[in-house]
Amino acid sequence: MKLKLDKKDLKPFLQSLMDEYNLFAPAQLAEGVYVFRKIDHPDEVDLSCSNTQKPAKEVFFPQSETMFRYEKAGKQHQVTSAEEVERKRVILGARPCDIQAVSLLDEVFLGKEYTDSYYINKRNATTIIGMACGQPLSTCFCSSTGGSPFLRKGSDLFFIDLGESFLVELLTEKGKSFQKNKFFKEAKPEEISLAKAIEEKAVQKTDASVPIEGIEKRLDLMGESLFWDRVHEICMGCRVCTYLCPTCHCFDIVDEGEHQQGQRVRNWDSCLSPLYSLETSGHNPRPSCRERTRQRLMHKFSYFPTNFNKVACVGCGRCILYCPVHFDIRKAILWTSSKRPKEFDGGMI
Amino acid sequence: MVLKKAYVETTDRMLRTLELSFINEEDAKAFRFIPGQFCELSVLGKGEAPFGIASSPTENGSLKFTINKAGVLTTALHHLEEGSEVGIRGPLGNAYPIDLFKGKNVLVIGGGFAFTTLRSLIVYLLHPENRNKVKDITVIYGARMPGLLLYKEELAEWEKRKDLKLVVTVDWGDKDWKGKVGLVPNVLEEVGPASENTYAVICGPPIMIKFTFPKLMTLQFPNERIYTSLEKRMKCGIGKCGRCNIGHLYVCKDGPVFSYAQLEKLPKDY
Amino acid sequence: MEERLKVIQDRIREKAKELLSNKTVDLIIGFGEGSLPLRTTIRFIRNPGKVDRLIWNSFCENNLSTYLHKLSQSKVGLVVKGCDARSIIALSLEKRFKPNQLFLIGVPCQRMVDRRKVSKAVQGEILQAVEEGDQLIVEGEGFKKVLNRNDFLYPSCQVCVHRTPIQANVLVGDPVEESPLIKTHPEIIEFEKKSPEERWRFFEKETSRCIRCYACREVCPMCYCAECFVDSSNPKWTEKGLSPSDLEFYHIVRAYHQTGRCSGCGACERACPMDIPLTYLTQKLNQDVKELFNFETGIDAEAPPPLSTYETEDKQEFIK
Numbered sequence: 001m002k003l004k005l006d007k008k009d010l011k012p013f014l015q016s017l018m019d020e021y022n023l024f025a026p027a028q029l030a031e032g033v034y035v036f037r038k039i040d041h042p043d044e045v046d047l048s049c050s051n052t053q054k055p056a057k058e059v060f061f062p063q064s065e066t067m068f069r070y071e072k073a074g075k076q077h078q079v080t081s082a083e084e085v086e087r088k089r090v091i092l093g094a095r096p097c098d099i100q101a102v103s104l105l106d107e108v109f110l111g112k113e114y115t116d117s118y119y120i121n122k123r124n125a126t127t128i129i130g131m132a133c134g135q136p137l138s139t140c141f142c143s144s145t146g147g148s149p150f151l152r153k154g155s156d157l158f159f160i161d162l163g164e165s166f167l168v169e170l171l172t173e174k175g176k177s178f179q180k181n182k183f184f185k186e187a188k189p190e191e192i193s194l195a196k197a198i199e200e201k202a203v204q205k206t207d208a209s210v211p212i213e214g215i216e217k218r219l220d221l222m223g224e225s226l227f228w229d230r231v232h233e234i235c236m237g238c239r240v241c242t243y244l245c246p247t248c249h250c251f252d253i254v255d256e257g258e259h260q261q262g263q264r265v266r267n268w269d270s271c272l273s274p275l276y277s278l279e280t281s282g283h284n285p286r287p288s289c290r291e292r293t294r295q296r297l298m299h300k301f302s303y304f305p306t307n308f309n310k311v312a313c314v315g316c317g318r319c320i321l322y323c324p325v326h327f328d329i330r331k332a333i334l335w336t337s338s339k340r341p342k343e344f345d346g347g348m349i
Numbered sequence: 350m351v352l353k354k355a356y357v358e359t360t361d362r363m364l365r366t367l368e369l370s371f372i373n374e375e376d377a378k379a380f381r382f383i384p385g386q387f388c389e390l391s392v393l394g395k396g397e398a399p400f401g402i403a404s405s406p407t408e409n410g411s412l413k414f415t416i417n418k419a420g421v422l423t424t425a426l427h428h429l430e431e432g433s434e435v436g437i438r439g440p441l442g443n444a445y446p447i448d449l450f451k452g453k454n455v456l457v458i459g460g461g462f463a464f465t466t467l468r469s470l471i472v473y474l475l476h477p478e479n480r481n482k483v484k485d486i487t488v489i490y491g492a493r494m495p496g497l498l499l500y501k502e503e504l505a506e507w508e509k510r511k512d513l514k515l516v517v518t519v520d521w522g523d524k525d526w527k528g529k530v531g532l533v534p535n536v537l538e539e540v541g542p543a544s545e546n547t548y549a550v551i552c553g554p555p556i557m558i559k560f561t562f563p564k565l566m567t568l569q570f571p572n573e574r575i576y577t578s579l580e581k582r583m584k585c586g587i588g589k590c591g592r593c594n595i596g597h598l599y600v601c602k603d604g605p606v607f608s609y610a611q612l613e614k615l616p617k618d619y
Numbered sequence: 620m621e622e623r624l625k626v627i628q629d630r631i632r633e634k635a636k637e638l639l640s641n642k643t644v645d646l647i648i649g650f651g652e653g654s655l656p657l658r659t660t661i662r663f664i665r666n667p668g669k670v671d672r673l674i675w676n677s678f679c680e681n682n683l684s685t686y687l688h689k690l691s692q693s694k695v696g697l698v699v700k701g702c703d704a705r706s707i708i709a710l711s712l713e714k715r716f717k718p719n720q721l722f723l724i725g726v727p728c729q730r731m732v733d734r735r736k737v738s739k740a741v742q743g744e745i746l747q748a749v750e751e752g753d754q755l756i757v758e759g760e761g762f763k764k765v766l767n768r769n770d771f772l773y774p775s776c777q778v779c780v781h782r783t784p785i786q787a788n789v790l791v792g793d794p795v796e797e798s799p800l801i802k803t804h805p806e807i808i809e810f811e812k813k814s815p816e817e818r819w820r821f822f823e824k825e826t827s828r829c830i831r832c833y834a835c836r837e838v839c840p841m842c843y844c845a846e847c848f849v850d851s852s853n854p855k856w857t858e859k860g861l862s863p864s865d866l867e868f869y870h871i872v873r874a875y876h877q878t879g880r881c882s883g884c885g886a887c888e889r890a891c892p893m894d895i896p897l898t899y900l901t902q903k904l905n906q907d908v909k910e911l912f913n914f915e916t917g918i919d920a921e922a923p924p925p926l927s928t929y930e931t932e933d934k935q936e937f938i939k
């Protein structure tokens with residue numbers, strides 16, 4: 001039996017979620033600017049955007065997170081960890097690409113030797129309600145990265161926007177615990193077929209032609225290629241791509257406060273920053289944009305796959321949409337393949 | 350941990366060795382490490398950074414770290430009073446491949462203040478329980494000037510030992526210096542250790558490594574038997590924050606000790 | 620309009636070909652076709668045979684002078700609008716490049732179209748955009764809309780009175796009439812009506828969504844400090860997280876570091892992924908500089924920025 005949620009019941013449904021969970025959903029900060037954040041009132045939730053600027057990974061891996069607080073008590077310091085999650089959470093409205101990215105982050109943070117307890121506590125405490133992409137953008141290439149606008153993997157519940165209602169699929173144990181939710185009604189046959197039609201159309205629309213398959217091996221052969229001298233040229237090192245990328249996971253750890261009292265915080269960082277790899281001696285292994293751009297592309301498409309057998313890109317297209325100089329990562333990937341234009345001149349193809 | 354003792358190592362006062370002891374007995378018992386590993390030390394409010402462990406696991410009770418005063422945290426570490434608290438996370442990283450050294454000769458080449466973890470290795474190998482596990486030990490250690498040599502008292506003791514060949518050199522001597530004067534790569538050539546059945550461990554500033562490495566090649570050392578400990582900017586120390594990667598490996602987790610055979614296959618990102 | 624744009628485009632290509640062929644420059648930096656409508660990308664051309672990749676339209680919104688900080692050794696030809704050329708004058712006063720290093724291909728600017736504003740004017744994704752005369756025709760799945768380009772220009776372009784890059788080595792179009800479409804930035808008009816408390820609340824609200832990506836800083840030609848104040852750890856001016864006071868501090872200080880140096884090109888605002896209206900800050904400061912010191916950035920190649928000089932006539936009433 002398939003379920004649905006009528007849109008007129010959405011706000012009460014959200015309120016009922018908020019009674020039990022901390023709800024994280026897209027909210028509009030300004031016209032056209034959306035982020036995932038903790039919702040204080042159902043009116044804040046805005047599911048109309050194709051995708052948020054800041055990705056859903058924020059719910060598990062916040063941009064700025066206190067790790068522990070300390071306070072001097074006599075000769076020693078009292079240290080209080082901030083890794084516990086006070087209340088269980090629900091994330092609503094995450095797109096399949098962002099959810100696929102979270103599973104890539106799992107590989108990093110839930111490692112064999114060391115586990116990131118800040119991440120895993122949030123991860124375990126969260127139920128994910130994924131939202132299918134009925135209207136992918138032309139920049140969406142999730143189908144080239146092993147994803148799809150209707151990828152259900154990673155979601156506990158899956159919503160499909162049908163216009164007047166959402167079709168609701170309960171996928172995992174966590175999802176099935178919502179079986180008896182009073183706002184979920186039985187879906188009508190025409191609603192189920194509409195969902196199928198939307199799915200078929202959406203899957204056709206995303207770009208499956210980006211040659212990501214086998215890119216790791218191709219990049220291994222490109223060690224000192226002229227490609228690296230050219231691909232970085234138009235990049236201004238602005239870092240927008242790394243801050244909006246759902247799979248980027250680099251962070252910095254700093255102490256805030258003074259010796260008496262303060263906290264240790266971790267903040268997102270970017271390998272495109274000149275200071276990122278600067279050593280105390282003054283030596284910087286990545287002194288120019290060339291090395292840093294190379295690091296970014298190699299990490300996503302070669303180093304990460306070597307460690308985890310998957311590329312660290314989910315085809316969300318944010319880097320293409322928001323890059324101030326319109327660097328198109330699809331073109332960089334295309335150029336590594338045999339389908340590339342004969343010459344790679346200055347700038348991008 | 351708590352700062353037990355601190356003393357200046359070099360005449361320019363930029364290097365200071367801190368001897369730290371554990372606050373809790375259980376931590377002291379549980380902390381097991383191998384030479385080559387490092388710890389992340391922190392002073393709350395100032396920050397945290399990785400430092401190679403200079404003491405050997407055979408020196409029970411306290412840990413020694415030699416700190417170069419270079420920034421906010423290291424200055425704070427230099428100014429700590431005895432009895433002050435120091436945060437520690439460790440032991441982290443891989444270690445020198447002690448198991449591979451069994452039954453072989455060991456050549457240790459150190460330059461400047463990269464000698465810290467090499468001290469850990471040498472003290473470990475010289476310990477009565479370990480000395481006869483390896484055959485000949487040769488140590489070549491150079492600094493720019495006599496005042497900048499680390500662990501001067503220990504060097505003097507080691508010079509007297511018969512079970513170790515120690516050659517200390519400086520780039521420029523002073524009026525009191527009676528030892529060798531010469532750059533490490535040239536001294537290595539002069540000493541000319543045999544490469545057969547020998548493992549080389551080399552730690553030093555990039556410029557020293559750049560000129561010493563070809564000399565090791567001339568002496569016929571194969572890449573699989575040359576090890577080094579790499580320096581890289583680190584933060585988490587456990588392979589999560591992404592900062593210290595060289596190719597697909599992380600210096601904090603898969604290193605900092607690498608063989609040259611491994612490094613050959615990685616991008617020159619260090 | 621599009622005729623004029625085509626003529627300019629052809630002349631840019633001609634000039635680029637000439638400069639590369641006779642080796643006046645090693646490299647030409649200009650605009651190229653983007654893979655999305657309403658976008659251009661940047662082209663670095665070294666081969667005179669490839670100049671047909673250079674284009675000119677109303678989406679050539681970037682300030683290419685920022686690249687000069689990356690290219691200290693090459694002889695470079697740059698395609699510049701009025702604002703970009705003024706940035707270059709400001710940079711030359713700060714001795715950021717050698718005098719004979721540059722060749723400026725100046726384009727009298729037709730004012731650039733605000734692509735985000737255009738996207739917000741329709742429902743759905745724009746898949747095609749064509750300029751025809753003063754019209755911008757946008758099409759997507761199930762819609763086609765004709766917009767008047769003058770309703771969709773960047774505010775910094777609407778107030779601009781220096782659209783002709785007189786400082787360039789060559790102009791590839793006729794100089795344009797230098798009258799603004801509006802006298803003052805609309806946000807500044809609103810801002811000036813506010814009381815100090817209201818101004819602060821507006822500023823607080825807009826900066827609260829800043830994600831400290833520093834795109835505004837990196838794309839700005841005038842931000843080239845080897846170590847920016849926000850990255851300094853000793854002294855530590857700000858923390859590195861998202862505390863509102865740090866966000867506000869960063870934007871205030873950055874705006875003030877631009878005073879007397881900013882050409883109003885709008886690159887900061889166009890780069891910001893969170894749509895923070897940054898130019899109202901810099902434009903307001905530019906306005907104040909004009910009133911107080913009768914100075915505009917990048918007009919006089921000899922006049923140093925007012926905040927780097929002292930005149931005995933400078934007003935001092937603010938010193939209490």
